[in-house]
Amino acid sequence: MHSQPMDWVPDLSDRPGPKYLSIARAMAEDIATGALQPGTQLPTHRELAYQLGVTVGTVSRAYAEATRRGLIDGEVGRGTFVRRRIGRDMGEIPAGANRGGIDFGLNFPPMGDMERDAFSDALKEIADSRDLMTLMAYAPHGGAPRHRQAAADWMRALGVETDAGRSIVTTGGQNGMLAAFAALVQAGDTILVEKLTYPGIVPLAEMLGLKVQPVDMDAEGVRPDSLEEACRSFAPRALYCMPTLQNPTNAVMGERRREDIAAIAERYNLILVEDDLYRFLVADAPPPLANYLPDQTIFITSAAKQLAPGLRIGGVSAPRAMVPKLERAMRASTWMAAPAMAEVFALWVDRGIAGVLAREKAEEMRVRQAAASEILQGFEFAGHPTSMHLWLTLPEPWTDRDAVAVLGEHGVIASSGQVFATSPGAGRNRLRLSLGNPKDLKIVRHGLGVIAETLAGAPQQAASIV
Numbered sequence: 001m002h003s004q005p006m007d008w009v010p011d012l013s014d015r016p017g018p019k020y021l022s023i024a025r026a027m028a029e030d031i032a033t034g035a036l037q038p039g040t041q042l043p044t045h046r047e048l049a050y051q052l053g054v055t056v057g058t059v060s061r062a063y064a065e066a067t068r069r070g071l072i073d074g075e076v077g078r079g080t081f082v083r084r085r086i087g088r089d090m091g092e093i094p095a096g097a098n099r100g101g102i103d104f105g106l107n108f109p110p111m112g113d114m115e116r117d118a119f120s121d122a123l124k125e126i127a128d129s130r131d132l133m134t135l136m137a138y139a140p141h142g143g144a145p146r147h148r149q150a151a152a153d154w155m156r157a158l159g160v161e162t163d164a165g166r167s168i169v170t171t172g173g174q175n176g177m178l179a180a181f182a183a184l185v186q187a188g189d190t191i192l193v194e195k196l197t198y199p200g201i202v203p204l205a206e207m208l209g210l211k212v213q214p215v216d217m218d219a220e221g222v223r224p225d226s227l228e229e230a231c232r233s234f235a236p237r238a239l240y241c242m243p244t245l246q247n248p249t250n251a252v253m254g255e256r257r258r259e260d261i262a263a264i265a266e267r268y269n270l271i272l273v274e275d276d277l278y279r280f281l282v283a284d285a286p287p288p289l290a291n292y293l294p295d296q297t298i299f300i301t302s303a304a305k306q307l308a309p310g311l312r313i314g315g316v317s318a319p320r321a322m323v324p325k326l327e328r329a330m331r332a333s334t335w336m337a338a339p340a341m342a343e344v345f346a347l348w349v350d351r352g353i354a355g356v357l358a359r360e361k362a363e364e365m366r367v368r369q370a371a372a373s374e375i376l377q378g379f380e381f382a383g384h385p386t387s388m389h390l391w392l393t394l395p396e397p398w399t400d401r402d403a404v405a406v407l408g409e410h411g412v413i414a415s416s417g418q419v420f421a422t423s424p425g426a427g428r429n430r431l432r433l434s435l436g437n438p439k440d441l442k443i444v445r446h447g448l449g450v451i452a453e454t455l456a457g458a459p460q461q462a463a464s465i466v
Helices: 017-033 046-051 056-068 113-127 145-157 173-182 203-206 224-234 253-267 320-335 339-350 353-375 399-409 442-454 459-464
Strands: 070-076 079-082 168-172 190-194 211-213 239-243 273-277 297-302 315-319 378-381 391-394 430-434
Touching: 017 046, 046 224, 056 070, 113 339, 113 353, 145 168, 145 173, 145 297, 145 315, 145 339, 168 173, 168 320, 173 203, 173 239, 173 273, 173 297, 173 315, 173 320, 190 224, 190 391, 203 211, 211 224, 224 253, 253 273, 339 353, 353 442, 399 430, 399 442, 399 459
Parallel strands: 190 211, 190 239, 239 273, 273 297
Antiparallel strands: 070 079, 168 315, 297 315, 378 391, 391 430
């Protein structure tokens, strides 16, 4: 239940500039200091206008600006509330819950004996190598030539038209995103993102001083009409998107959609940052966006998602003219990817181990998705035969907050849909369930059974049966 509206009246006396912006800034400050807590109901437009001696229109503009900044969220017929922050109180298990339970929270690939043995063999080979001392020294910012070649070979196997001269080695996918945006956009620039997306993009944009503008989606991901409207309205510098097994919705762009997105990007001189971490799971995926618009697209992938979470190596393919800027961004962020870890990755690519592991993981996810379809029969969710996750719509009267909390008490960790939201209301009453993280199929089936049984009852009843 929500509390009565809070008597929040900001002091605007020493704030220059338009009143509506002063109200929005005061709200941001009070949220940052904790004076306004997540979930707090704010005064109505008319109430706050009366208290401040301004027009209702001024307060409406202030609330609209605060909504655009992701500070508040309006619920029709219920009021306006301080938004629950991404990754803080909507995606974590409450204190006291069983943290040793079944973890459907993070998207990790399943691992087994083959990864352990392959890693052990690679370390032994590196230890006996004449190049050991080289691997313990500094490398070029974009990676040693051998490692860049391995990254290029790996991305070519994924269908990307690239070569070593267009490729750099990063410390995982997040580092690749940081390098891309740090190199190609400036503080104050606007970037476009899907209204539901990987939540790591939001703190990255905040750190770089970028404005985030969501675009609408459908069953194939980014909608061309929404993208074109955003390009006309906000003059954005870049679009960050996930065209294959989109996280969290599992959307896959068809070829025609990719052509349309590339054509709009070309028309508006928009840089495409293509995060295609899950592409390896879809054998018949359409060509990457990078192939449709090679001079304006940065393609990012990561061994952490494809091979092993601790193998913090990523690959980035970019237009040749952008590579020096990416190298400088690598220098400023991490200097370089760790050469020894990059050598493990290169050995796996050269020996065909990376390809074998990728195919095995896709097959394992096929088995786990089939189990989900069986156990969650009767529930509404968006899956894919080989995806690592599924996107579950909660039955009434469940909310995502209730579901995360109650499932946590039952020892099952899940992610609230609002963790992935960049637009107010997006992801509400949804859960993302990551099927790759649990150790084996038996644990997956048990955890899904708990979810199905729990959500079949009312929140109050389910909470009492621990």
